[in-house]
Amino acid sequence: MQTFKWQRIVLKVGSALIAPEQNGCSSRYLLSIAQFIVRCRAQGIEVILVSSGSVAAGSHLFPADKARSVAMKKAMAAAGQTEMMAAWDRFFDFPSAQILLTHGDLRDRERYKSIRETIFTLLDHGVLPIINENDTVTTDDLRVGDNDNLSAMVAGAADADALMICSDVDGLFDKNPNLHSDAVLLPEIDKIDDSIYAMAGCATSAVGTGGMKTKIEAAEKATSHGITTFILNGFKEQTFNRLLEGENPGTIFMPYEKPMQEAIHWRTHTASEQGELVVEGNFTEPLDKNSKQLNPHEIVEVRGEFAVGDTILVRSDDGTKLAKARANYSSCLLNFIAENESTEFSDEVQDSIGPIISDEDIAVLEKS
Template sequence: MEDKVLDTQCRAELKDKKRIVVKVGTSSLIHVETGELDLIKVEHLVRELTDLRSKGKDVILVTSGAIGVGSKAAGFKEKPDTVPLKQACAAIGQARLMMIYQKFFAEYNQVTAQVLMTRNTMLNANNRRNAQNTFEELLALGAIPVVNANDSISTFEILHGDNDTLSAVVVSLVGADLLILLSDINGLYTDNPSTNPDAKFVPFVDMVDDELKDMGKESASGVGTGGMATKLIAAELATSAGADMVIANGRNMNVIHKIIDGQPYGTFFRSNEDEAFELKRFLKERFHE
């Protein structure tokens, strides 16, 4: 009962968040049947983000989908197996993906910008500072940065899952106070709901601990590359950096404004800011090349 009351209180405060990062997975952007981009959903996403910006909030989009879009454009029925081919498809797909985002944002008279990042962007002090400066200037200009991993030149992101961790890294870098992860799942469950009908939905998480991390299960969509394990890493990173986080289903992009309005969608992870938190050390401890 205490968690339910706390959940309601925390969600009611989301309307006051000033700097919001929204991450959208591949499975939320494409038609599963064909692998083509779902243009209606992309347009709805852009409209939701532009409306947040119109309310005076800083907004950053972290998007997946470059490899999937590029694979389709290159004539593959499925994503290629080899890393070099994935990198080539990422180069093709990123250009197409950004062109579509630019087109839709322009229809709403919203300036946008592309920011491609790698693991080294965060581990190198100069690169990290330059990235931070770029984000701050873009947000000051009223632009919505569209962020993706630079898969065409870096294999680390391809080999270590989806953009969940990247979105939390961006949260830490820019001092965001809310991260919304949209995927093919409703939120956190005690087990994989696609294989265990007794799995229970977890609406509120006060702290990401070792027991919680054991719940991490792979996504059943077969479309994205990030499972629940990567989302829990993102939750640990984002909440330690001082942000609240919500994992929700991206089936309908209207869920974004519903979350901001405090409605009970997805799993809410409460901020637990750690004064000793260091992004560089966090990444080094959890990821090794």
């Protein structure tokens, strides 16, 4: 590649590309994507494929005239997953591997590390990892919900250089191109803010579960980890030819100049908070430098139920989100502390239990 110097990329392909007619997998759009993967690998670029489509691929095996319950959709995913893997596998003369994930796997630090190790080992041995959300077993509590955000989490876990999200439009436009003929494609985004989200609108594919908003969310996750992110038209063969020629065929989101460290990025963008700790918001120092001085009497409220080691959201009493952190104590104990607010008691507790949260396991958030 001339302009882009990648060692490892994550490519996200949606349901509309896998099964455009919802009648099983189709090679109509997958062939050019598969050729892109083959050509990348031939140039020494490692590829990780995040592929939606199991439900769409398996839907034709079930009655279309009946209401599709959650259980039926899970069954579609189970049946369609094997069909989808077979569809990808027939394009390649190298081995591939299936990895099915839930958010529960990603938000648990030990399982997250295990996922990283598995991906790295597969890549080291020339095996193409093909990743999808495990729709068959996941519940609402454990769902990522869309493979755009899943692909960003995977890109972070895999220390990728670039994330490429395939869409049904050429990239991000200043307004919905399906509704406005004068919509203008934005070739480069330096910073994602509210104005960028406003442009995303709420358009969604008739087949997929994501929309432009989830792609922007994914781009925000990835770029904060130093990962260059593209939104591309996966339906056009020339998209992938232009990438291989070093050109930008869609919208490129530039990475942070100072990316988050891996552990901080995981806690910010992948770990989900299991509860909240509301504290007095009159800290004179940043929370990451002051967390060891967070005293029990500064706890205003404990929300939710969480155990030692869970990720919690620390919020000031004016509603400002301060940080996501590892809880050193359970919600039960912290509730007991908060209900006994006397200074004497708090000082005694502080002396005996140590820091409530540790500055070694904290991700400071932008004020919101």
